[in-house]
Amino acid sequence: MPFTESIIEQATIDWLKDLGYTYCFGPEITFDGETPERGDYQEALLPGRLQEAIQRINPNIPAQAQDEALRKIARLGNPSLLLNNHAFHHMLVNGIEVEYKAKDGRTVSGRVYVVDFENVANNDWLVVNQYTVEAPHQNGTVNRRPDVVIFVNGLPLAVIELKNAAGENATIWSAFNQFQPYKHDIPALFHYNELLIISDGLNARIGSLTANKEWFLPWKTIEGENTAPLRSPNWKCF
DSSP: OOOOHHHHHHHHHHHHHHTTOEEEEGGGGSTTSSSOOOSSTTOOSOHHHHHHHHHHHOTTSOHHHHHHHHHHHHOOOOSSHHHHHHHHHHHHHHOEEEEEEOTTSOEEEEEEOSSOSSOGGGSOEEEEESOOEEEEETTEEEEEOOSEEEEETTEEEEEEEEOOTTSSSOOHHHHHHHHHHHHHHOHHHHTTOOEEEEEOSSOEEEEOTTOOGGGOEEOBOTTSSSBOOTTSOGGGGO
16 A cells, blocks of 8 residues: 555544544534534634633633633734634633622622643543634635644644655655644644644654744654654654
């Protein structure tokens, strides 16, 4: 069997499933798919999963304040990709500030968390391939379809781009180059991004949204101390 990009994609999905991720095929969860989870192609996150996670992680926060937190994270409203990404990262790490009425009638402040960092099993882990995202442009709309997107509680925290190591003109840096038009054309997907991952099936590198090539570093073991050996499936270190 020839070594193709689709084989690498399926292997990535299978390894993540082995780690406990749920899997969905992108077209099936679009607004017109068999099990829709999005209102349209411009919606980058999965609001139903995010709402359920907020309720699950923040049981002591009133429903109205939970809904306000959901609105804040879904509508970041800053004028640039980087500002939105920075605002989201702050919410992810520190929680979303909300106000609500206590039982005694006082207005109190609280924080709504979108990821349970203490109990990882309390989070919803999802891998999706062929996830189309659309955005308005000068001549109408443009859509892009990254290879694999990893969602945690409905938030697209990581995007994986794959290339075939056996391809004559494709290298791991071809996958890196593919991210650049993605960030320009469909910035909404990257508002929530924490990791960019590139691989050719043999090597994998990881970087941040603003990282140049020199800061896309080789895959590490799960302890983060050593580079993962090439003889083992690098994805299992994620």
